[in-house]
Amino acid sequence: MDIKTLCLGILSLGDATGYEIKKMVAEGSFSFFSEASFGSIYPALTKLTDEGFITCRSETQSNRPDKKIYSLTKLGVKELEGTLEKSPKPDKNRSxxxxxxxxxxxxxxxxxxxxxxxxxxxxxxxxxxxxxxxxxxxxxxxxxxxxxxxxxxxxxxxxxxxxxxxxxx
Amino acid sequence: MDIKTLCLGILSLGDATGYEIKKMVAEGSFSFFSEASFGSIYPALTKLTDEGFITCRSETQSNRPDKKIYSLTKLGVKELEGTLEKSPKPDKNRSxxxxxxxxxxxxxxxxxxxxxxxxxxxxxxxxxxxxxxxxxxxxxxxxxxxxxxxxxxxxxxxxxxxxxxxxxx
DNA sequence: AATTACATGTAATCCGTTACATGATTGA
DNA sequence: TCAATCATGTAACGGATTACATGTAATT
CATH class of the missing domain: 1.20.1280 (Monooxygenase)
Known part of the structure; x- marks a missing residue:
């Protein structure tokens, strides 16, 4: 599963910022089958926005960068549906x-x-x-x-x- | 585990060619926790040879490229021993x-x-x-x-x- | 007739991490 | 005082896959 799909999927569970997505992937139930760093999440979110699968609204904050809260669009839902129709790839277990x-x-x-x-x-x-x-x-x-x-x-x-x-x- | 260590380890079980290593990784008991393609195995073997961890003898064949059979050197055994002393990294399970x-x-x-x-x-x-x-x-x-x-x-x-x-x- | 197995190797490309850049606030 | 948390983003780098290049022989 590529990072773009991962972001789409996480956003299907609710709006989130890039920072929050990273946290979910590092600590939550996702951490047991996925990984991702800021260096891949932020560019993925930008791309998904350009493609119309998600939208972004900014929340101004003092003393730190604006929070960018992303939401799935209808097109994004369709895209995720399309991905979910396909059979998941076999597990990769590296030990x-x-x-x-x-x-x-x-x-x-x-x-x-x-x-x-x-x-x-x-x-x-x-x-x-x-x-x-x-x-x-x-x-x-x-x-x-x-x-x-x-x-x-x-x-x-x-x-x-x-x-x-x-x-x- | 990087591909060089994987090759070193497989060669610790017996001499092998790049082609055979690829087969073991694709089908044998290795296939459940590792992967590797020709594009990574052949260069790794070349590098390991340059570094003195393995040696290579060629077996002439008619109608196809010479078989290159690799063997661990004493230095290679030491290198692998050193790697095995370290604690293995946590599993990566991607589902x-x-x-x-x-x-x-x-x-x-x-x-x-x-x-x-x-x-x-x-x-x-x-x-x-x-x-x-x-x-x-x-x-x-x-x-x-x-x-x-x-x-x-x-x-x-x-x-x-x-x-x-x-x-x- | 077409595919698989044998056998090696390189180049283009992709995908992702690590490190860098910036900077305030809170808790140990 | 030092580390962690919050918050975004880019650039350099690394590691590996895919496709390309070449060619025979056996199997289906």
């Missing part, structure tokens, strides 16, 4: 941990137990973050996505705990 | 499916059931692919990684089946 396991086997076998231990802690952290998000009582798809993430983290942690000994002996 | 769910809720709610159905089929396919890999009787970390992937796919499919109704009502 340095799994790669490290494969390579450590030959190169430094004594590192493996260590990698697994670190990983279990990693999952514990991820679970904590997701539980915090859940405690804010999200509803609908948002809740579903967070619970999905939680389930995946728990399944991964469980698998590690039950099977890691097969790696070290 | 257009999850994003589509969040956005479809507002824009085309009647698409949701459809998305979920497609997704269940997607998992079924992934499971088939992984089971095929398992049927080749891998061992060690390779087996572990494939079983890990299987477990994740099954957990995802199960979650969907048990919770998707909360999305549509």
């Amino acid at each position: 340095e941990f799994l790669a490290a396991l494969l390579f450590a086997e030959a190169i430094s076998p004594n590192r493996i137990q260590n990698l697994v231990d670190e990983r279990i802690e990693y999952h514990a952290n991820q679970i904590k973050v997701l539980e915090d998000l859940l405690s804010e009582k999200p509803t609908g798809a948002s809740k579903f996505v967070i619970e999905y993430g939680l389930e995946m983290q728990r399944a991964a942690a469980k698998f590690l705990q039950e099977n890691s000994k097969s790696l070290t002996d | 257009e499916f999850l994003a589509a769910l969040l956005f479809a809720e507002a824009i085309s709610p009647n698409r949701i059931q459809n998305l979920v159905d497609e997704r269940i089929e997607y998992h079924a396919n992934q499971i088939k692919v992984l089971e095929d890999l398992l049927s080749e009787k891998p061992t060690g970390a390779s087996k572990f990684v494939i079983e890990y992937g299987l477990e994740m796919q099954r957990a995802a499919a199960k979650f969907l089946q048990e919770n998707s109704k909360s999305l549509t009502d």
Whole structure:
């Protein structure tokens, strides 16, 4: 999913500024399947405005740049609908941990137990973050996505705990 | 993980040509956490050779370009060891499916059931692919990684089946 | 007859990050 | 006092994909 679609989608949930979009992508339920920096979000919003998919109104502020609040237009809704009709692309899961396991086997076998231990802690952290998000009582798809993430983290942690000994002996 | 490290790691499992590395990354147990195209693999191998981390011997073939078989050097082993000492970076999981769910809720709610159905089929396919890999009787970390992937796919499919109704009502 | 597998490599292009530029306010 | 939050935006740079270039042999 490109950043323009991501912005369109986030704006479908409500008006927002570029700064707010960045925050949602960095911290909210989006953070588990997407990333984006200011350097890509701001230009995307400008382009989407030029294309007529969103509009922008400015809110004057003292001591800092004007807030630019973006809203979806009817054309933008159509565009997003069109995108949603297409089948989502397969997931991209990139795990340095799994790669490290494969390579450590030959190169430094004594590192493996260590990698697994670190990983279990990693999952514990991820679970904590997701539980915090859940405690804010999200509803609908948002809740579903967070619970999905939680389930995946728990399944991964469980698998590690039950099977890691097969790696070290 | 950058492509140079990926090549180094794959070569730690045994000598290989660029073409073979590409195949492993596209089809083997690597395909579930990494990607790379010829356009990045060939230049990476050239660079690694220049840096002394791998060596290259050519095998003449009739009717097609010489096979260039790469091997890790001692320096390359050290380099890989150094990389493995560092903690792996957090996973990157990008799922257009999850994003589509969040956005479809507002824009085309009647698409949701459809998305979920497609997704269940997607998992079924992934499971088939992984089971095929398992049927080749891998061992060690390779087996572990494939079983890990299987477990994740099954957990995802199960979650969907048990919770998707909360999305549509 | 057409596609896939084999086998390597370069160039154009895209997409995105990082760093830079600017600057006030609030909390630790 | 130092970091973080708020707020936008551009330019340099990097990393990787796609398409191009070349050509045989086996399979469908």
